[in-house]
Amino acid sequence: MINFNSFHGTVTMISDFITGQNGEGEGCYKLMSVENGSGAIVNFVVSPTTYFVDHLMVAAGDKVTGYYDGNAPVPLIYPPQYRALVIVKDTPYQNVKVDYFDSQLESSDGQLRLNLSPYTQIVLTNGQHFSKNPTNRNLIVIYGAATKSIPAQTTPYRIIVWC
Structure with missing residues (x-):
């Protein structure tokens, strides 16, 4: 890993x-x-x-x-x-997290949990659609605002699956 x-x-x-x-x-x-x-x-x-x-x-x-x-x-x-x-x-109003996300879509460091929506774009590094579940994988997560809880929670704009 x-x-x-x-x-x-x-x-x-x-x-x-x-x-x-x-x-x-x-x-x-x-x-x-x-x-x-x-x-x-x-x-x-x-x-x-x-x-x-x-x-x-x-x-x-x-x-x-x-x-x-x-x-x-x-x-x-x-x-x-x-x-x-x-x-x-660095891009204004955009946050990025690169990490392994478990079955609950929580990062390995316990700092971020993802809440998927129908509008969350999930793609491969080559830009093609990813059709499986993104859990238990290395992900590049692009998101905006997040809660101040621990772990912070966000609904990402885009998830790039690192196969």
Whole structure:
């Protein structure tokens, strides 16, 4: 199971990241440096499989949240370098939660519970309709307002199922 961790900040630099010998994959991988405003810096390795919510283009100066697998091995270097699974560009009036949601549609950290409505769009990462139940899966949840209870409850606009 993926242990989704996140880091939020401002993109300070995006550069090419060479992954193999003989220029294999040249231009397909990027290194995105993100600073959180308190001096902490993280470098995200962005691959062709990294999912960008709403497929938004990200540039230096943008505020983003990068999600990575907290259980994955990482090189012991500074700043830390993580393989980005999901990148979310900050958008007004939109919240995003990337996590595993159980049979009650509660996130693994117990912070968010989903209430589905007939208007909740449930799709795959390729944009196609998801026809099964989204419980017990890794989800990218896009929502607006939420209650102040614990767990917070919301009716999401869209759920992206991470198969």
